[in-house]
Amino acid sequence: GVQTCALPIWAVSYDGKVLLLEAPSLSTVSIGPIEEKAIYHYRPGLPVLSVGFYNCNLRCSFCINHQISQHSSKKPFNWSVLGMYSAALVSMALKEKAEGLAFSFSEPLVYAEFVAATFRLAHDKGLYTALKTSAMMSKDLFAHTLKETDVCCVDVKGDAQTYLSSCGASEKDMQLLYDNLEMAREATNLEVSLIVRSDERRFHSVLTDITGVIGPLTPVHLVSFLPAYKEAASPAATLEDMQMAHGLASIYFEYVYDENPLSTTVCRECYSPLVKRKAGLIEYNGLKGNACVCGQPLWKKTCATTTNAKNVRPSSK
Secondary structure (H helix, E strand, O other), rough: OOOOHHHHHHHEEEOOOEEEEEEEOOOOEEEEEEHHOOOOOOOOOOEEEEEEOOOOOOOOOOOOOOHHHHOOOOOOOHHHHHHOOHHHHHHHHHHOOOEEEEEEOOOOHHHHHHHHHHHHHHHHHEEEEEEEEOOOOOOOHHHHOOOOOEEEEEOOOOHHHHHHOOOOOHHHHHHHHHHHHHHHHOOOOEEEEEEEOOHHHOOOOOHHHHHHOOOOOOOOEEEEOOHHHHHOOOOOHHHHHHHHHHHHHHHOOOOOOOOOOEEEEEOOOOOOEEEEEEOOOOEEOOOOOOOOOOOEEEOOOOOOOOOOHHHHHOOOO
8 A cells, every 4th residue: 555654755866876855745836927936037927836845944033934934744745656746746837837837935945956856857848947045055055956947036034134133044154145146146047035124224234245246137126024923013114115125226236126016127228118017917028038129138048057247246255
């Protein structure tokens, strides 16, 4: 009969050996446009199947997904799907007529080897791959995953003090974050989301910390802070806070998006409107492939390519 185990096991080949690793239990599966991942400059409007796991290597006191990120699944694993787990997710994406596969919601890089293997299979089946992550992972594992990642959105939680006091991070982790942001900018299509609180000084600190690492052309998404988890009594970000953040971020970055239901992406070369959005949905798409009709690309067609040289600034590290 079918055996069960308290923890799912996944087989991976490494250095000529087959290793048995704990595989992720699914916490969330959904389908929607790529914009739901705070990704605006990669295949706008195309549907993606988003998959979430349990667990996270950060301990953010304000996590809005704490029910899954700070807990492990207790469900037994069906051994009959051993070796078929990645294939099942890819098949699900194809069946749902998604054009991409994304890992999101908690921290996918806790299972980096599994994510990379699944992305590799997704590429084989013609799907694009998207990663939503805090990028707080070893550089080797992150680089391994980015080889199969078409677009990556890194969630930046706040300034260094926020990471140290509220996320369980160390000074060494902060250096790792900056290194991984720089790596993602060079290796794939990078976008960044920033949490906005009612603290102009600390938000400005975030901008100065990352601007030299990711360059002025990386799209930046502003996300309003919402009271949650251990910070349920903290004040939510106000409209004035978001306006402040948008004004400051626009000094450093060319593409800044917030939670306004109306947004337009403009070609940086000829200033023609490329994508118009209303209520989060595409209302107009003037792209020809991955570029404006004038030839200016909005994203790199393939992952693991060198970024546009104009997007590079001296590192702030």
